[in-house]
Amino acid sequence: MNIGENLNAVKARIAEAAATCGRNAEEIKLIAVTKTYPIELMNEAIRLGVTDIGENKPQEVRDKFEYVLPVRWHLIGHLQSNKVKYVIDRCSMIHSVDSIKLMDEIERLAALHNRDIDILIQVNISGEESKSGIDPQDLEGLLLHAAELKHTHVKGLMTIAPKAEFGDVSIHFENMQKLYNEIKGRNYTNVSMEELSMGMSGDFETAIKYGATMVRVGSAIFGARNYNN
């Protein structure tokens, strides 16, 4: 496996997908998802120009952080309140915020560490029971709650689409884009719709078609994952 080739291929696919729908590829940030992959591969990717990496477990961020070259870290997986301590000083963005309780714990620790942190609200757009994220009808409560926070800033939305083998996922990306644009048109304090984080190795081109500004790509860059690592 050649990470450089894979990375170039993914970048070319992003550029192609953007061009197809008349978007500028510069608007789309590639987050290299490094969960389960070893530190050497992460550093190789960073040397090849990766600027943003995503991990889905807070403990993995904690364990890898000091060995990895300077890069922006994103927490993209489920976060329990008692694990915020592992990411608060290490991640520049948390994509997976789905409760007021979690917003408050992030705010408490951000204040304690005297830093600011950006968050995305994770939406369960497909309504699948197995998915984390909040129901679209509960989103407004979190957006209103942002006004209470000083160190924690809502910058957009995130979603994980169902696997493509369950049928066409376009509708979920399309619904996310509608939701994102609706919120953009309203005025919530401490909320700005700058980032729409959606799309993974299997579906990022479709996500780009529906306005993704961040795509989270792992296996297309690093190869198949071994969860026993």
Ligand SMILES: *Cc1c(COP(=O)(O)O)cnc(C)c1O
């Ligand atoms: C693992 C993961 C990804 C990347 O998945 P690939 O299919 O390997 O590209 C993206 N987002 C989240 C939340 C993940 O956990």
